Amino acid sequence: xxxxxxANGQSGALLRRVEALSGQRLAQCYQCGTCAAGCPFxxxxxxxxxxxxxxxxxxxxGVLEREAFWVCVGCELCAQRCxxxxxxxxxxxxxxxxxxxxxxxxxxxAQITAVALENLPPIALVASLRxxxx
Amino acid sequence: MQLAYYPGCTIxxxxxxxxxxxxxxxxxxxxxxxxxxxxNCCGVVHTLTGENLIRQMAPLRVLARxxxxxxxxxxxxxxxxxxxxxxxxxxxxxxxxQVSALNATSGGxxxxxxxxxxxxxxxxxxxxVGLAAIRKRVRRPLRDLVVYPYYGCKLLRPTGIGLDDPEMxxxxxxxxxxxxxxxxxxxxxxxxxxxxxxxxxxxxVTERVGATVEQARDxxxxxxxxxxxxxxxxxxxxxxxxxxxxxxxxxxxxxxxxFGLDPAELGLDDxxxxxxxxxxxxxxxxxxxxxxxxxx
Numbered sequence: 496x497x498x499x500x501x502a503n504g505q506s507g508a509l510l511r512r513v514e515a516l517s518g519q520r521l522a523q524c525y526q527c528g529t530c531a532a533g534c535p536f537x538x539x540x541x542x543x544x545x546x547x548x549x550x551x552x553x554x555x556x557g558v559l560e561r562e563a564f565w566v567c568v569g570c571e572l573c574a575q576r577c578x579x580x581x582x583x584x585x586x587x588x589x590x591x592x593x594x595x596x597x598x599x600x601x602x603x604x605a606q607i608t609a610v611a612l613e614n615l616p617p618i619a620l621v622a623s624l625r626x627x628x629x
Numbered sequence: 630m631q632l633a634y635y636p637g638c639t640i641x642x643x644x645x646x647x648x649x650x651x652x653x654x655x656x657x658x659x660x661x662x663x664x665x666x667x668x669n670c671c672g673v674v675h676t677l678t679g680e681n682l683i684r685q686m687a688p689l690r691v692l693a694r695x696x697x698x699x700x701x702x703x704x705x706x707x708x709x710x711x712x713x714x715x716x717x718x719x720x721x722x723x724x725x726x727q728v729s730a731l732n733a734t735s736g737g738x739x740x741x742x743x744x745x746x747x748x749x750x751x752x753x754x755x756x757x758v759g760l761a762a763i764r765k766r767v768r769r770p771l772r773d774l775v776v777y778p779y780y781g782c783k784l785l786r787p788t789g790i791g792l793d794d795p796e797m798x799x800x801x802x803x804x805x806x807x808x809x810x811x812x813x814x815x816x817x818x819x820x821x822x823x824x825x826x827x828x829x830x831x832x833x834v835t836e837r838v839g840a841t842v843e844q845a846r847d848x849x850x851x852x853x854x855x856x857x858x859x860x861x862x863x864x865x866x867x868x869x870x871x872x873x874x875x876x877x878x879x880x881x882x883x884x885x886x887x888f889g890l891d892p893a894e895l896g897l898d899d900x901x902x903x904x905x906x907x908x909x910x911x912x913x914x915x916x917x918x919x920x921x922x923x924x925x
Contacts, residue, residue, distance in 0.1 A: 535837055566830070569677065589678055607828065616639045616642065617639045617670070618637075621673040621674075622673040626825070
């Protein structure tokens with residue numbers, strides 16, 4: 496059986512960019528799944544954090560189209576627990592940054608209703624804008 | 630004791646009751662907070678990539694202003710402000726070249742020497758005032774009030790910034806026990822409530838808050854006690870409930886009640902006090918709910 500890697504034909508360009516932005520070495524990951532096991536939002540992720548790292552390492556297509564890194568709020572439970580010292584929220588932030596710079600804003604700001612703007616705490620709005628708009 | 634105070638935006642908008650309660654209990658403990666004459670939004674979330682330096686400008690400006698105002702320490706009540714400011718401070722100390730780079734873009738207005746300190750109010754209460762002094766000031770012990778302390782993320786993580794053990798914190802438990810309350814605990818105390826997902830994925834927040842409230846109820850809790858204004862919003866407004874929601878209190882309000890302060894001064898209205906009264910069958914809290922302005 497052959498495993499095709501480098502499926503993007505970019506020879507790991509996204510991986511290198513993510514590593515440069517996040518300061519993390521993803522080859523450190525031994526796929527134990529501790530990050531996914533503890534993540535409070537794992538059920539809402541279309542790909543679990545450990546698999547996302549694997550997709551990056553194998554240069555699998557479609558990584559930037561995933562939802563997982565938008566669902567991650569950076570609560571840092573996984574960073575606290577990773578036995579390999581990988582700061583997964585930094586990896587997620589790097590993916591958000593690359594997606595924002597190449598694909599534009601994620602948060603449909605114009606669709607936030609006046610009522611929501613009135614009621615939401617400023618910290619919710621500012622945090623959401625900082626993480627989901629570029 | 631007088632200390633500089635950095636409120637942050639949410640404390641002045643949707644968490645004013647937390648500020649009122651904090652100022653009231655500090656007054657009782659002989660501490661005055663002086664609001665910084667000039668401050669700006671802290672930026673709320675610490676930027677996690679190196680190539681986004683502009684996002685450090687907001688928190689670094691707060692720290693630079695603090696020093697320009699001749700202060701060394703600033704107290705904050707907000708967990709997100711605390712976390713973001715403390716991490717920017719760490720950056721300023723470990724990578725001063727980053728501050729210099731930002732400063733160069735601002736005509737020297739961001740000259741910051743890294744000598745500021747950001748204190749969470751819980752630091753102040755635990756490490757300066759001390760729980761023994763708080764216990765001594767209690768006039769109406771919260772007997773029969775069973776509370777589930779909720780920590781969330783930003784009080785505890787990352788290690789080196791957080792106030793307590795990230796996996797097994799005791800800070801809020803110790804504080805609540807010093808007020809005479811009974812504490813119940815569970816595994817979801819340190820798990821994120823969904824934070825800013827309230828903006829565009831509120832269903833996920835409701836799911837997390839619901840699971841946490843269920844754990845608290847199953848353990849016998851009559852109220853949730855927490856610190857973060859964003860957690861408070863999520864638990865108070867996005868809590869799923871068939872019947873009455875589980876009351877949510879800031880720890881400052883719990884302290885104020887135990888000190889015998891007027892609930893109105895703690896930002897607790899009649900509706901909230903009635904909900905709390907229902908959660909506590911004892912006469913003590915019933916009396917408390919009706920102690921309008923009464924000094925014990």
